[in-house]
Amino acid sequence: MSKGEVYLHGGHVTSWKPTHAEEVLFLSGHTNWNSSKAIRGGVPICFPWFGPKDQPGAPQHGFARIREWQLERISEEGGGVLVEVSDRSDEQSRQLWPFDYVLTHRVIFGETLKMELVVRNTGTKPFVFEEAQHSYFQVGKVQEIAIDGLSNRYVLNKIDGKTRKQHGKITFQAETDLVYFDTADNIAIIDLLLKRRITISKTNSKSTVIWNPWSEKARALSDLGDDEWQTMVCVETCNIRNNVVRLAPGESHMMGTEITVASI
Ligand code: TA6
Numbered sequence: 001m002s003k004g005e006v007y008l009h010g011g012h013v014t015s016w017k018p019t020h021a022e023e024v025l026f027l028s029g030h031t032n033w034n035s036s037k038a039i040r041g042g043v044p045i046c047f048p049w050f051g052p053k054d055q056p057g058a059p060q061h062g063f064a065r066i067r068e069w070q071l072e073r074i075s076e077e078g079g080g081v082l083v084e085v086s087d088r089s090d091e092q093s094r095q096l097w098p099f100d101y102v103l104t105h106r107v108i109f110g111e112t113l114k115m116e117l118v119v120r121n122t123g124t125k126p127f128v129f130e131e132a133q134h135s136y137f138q139v140g141k142v143q144e145i146a147i148d149g150l151s152n153r154y155v156l157n158k159i160d161g162k163t164r165k166q167h168g169k170i171t172f173q174a175e176t177d178l179v180y181f182d183t184a185d186n187i188a189i190i191d192l193l194l195k196r197r198i199t200i201s202k203t204n205s206k207s208t209v210i211w212n213p214w215s216e217k218a219r220a221l222s223d224l225g226d227d228e229w230q231t232m233v234c235v236e237t238c239n240i241r242n243n244v245v246r247l248a249p250g251e252s253h254m255m256g257t258e259i260t261v262a263s264i
Pocket of ligand 1: 038051060061134158177209210211234236
């Protein structure tokens with residue numbers, strides 16, 4: 001049987017272990033289990049913006065990952081277990097973002113991990129938002145993995161601010177913070193040390209972020225162990241920057257990620 005975990009804090013998936021397989025997601029042993037902080041690892045939900053926002057009191061990556069969500073449903077679905085959680089706008093969210101919404105995260109833990117994030121505009125004004133399933137994956141050693149599926153895409157390197165075209169697979173030799181645009185294809189993490197290939201299949205997601213903080217930045221993060229950066233990589237299903245989403249009143253949008261693991 002597969003196993004998984006989801007927290008109401010942030011509607012956040014922290015673990016998924018398919019039958020006879022090791023944990024697929026990375027979760028920091030130094031996470032701040034504090035209601036005002038995001039969990040470090042698993043799948044933080046970034047909404048309604050991604051990254052920093054130039055507004056007093058606006059948290060990095062939006063507020064969804066530090067709010068308390070509601071449990072809507074737990075049921076069996078297609079041989080797996082569906083857990084559905086939701087977050088809706090209130091006075092506190094409207095102080096930071098003056099719109100009405102319902103966010104639903106539908107997670108199916110089975111032999112694949114399927115996550116659907118649905119944003120619904122429940123107000124009377126149209127809005128524009130960014131979103132991410134900021135997934136952290138457990139890897140053998142980040143210096144020895146390769147990521148396939150983003151070749152020929154335009155990529156913004158947030159470290160030097162330059163945009164270029166990706167040629168071939170991505171490998172890691174230093175701090176990496178890359179935003180790929182117009183990416184619809186499957187992405188694979190090829191991990192020769194753990195002898196597995198993790199495939200990430202996205203729905204209605206046009207951007208993908210690849211992140212590893214490397215040693216210096218990891219030391220500056222109080223909720224990440226000094227060496228933990230070596231066994232994690234983020235491959236994030238997003239709609240950000242040029243790929244923001246617009247919703248008229250009454251409309252909704254679903255962005256999804258399905259993760260599969262195979263031995264190599
Ligand atoms: O997704 C990459 C990123 O935006 C990086 O720039 C990096 O700072 C990371 O997210 C983690 O952000 P956090 O707020 O969770 O520390």
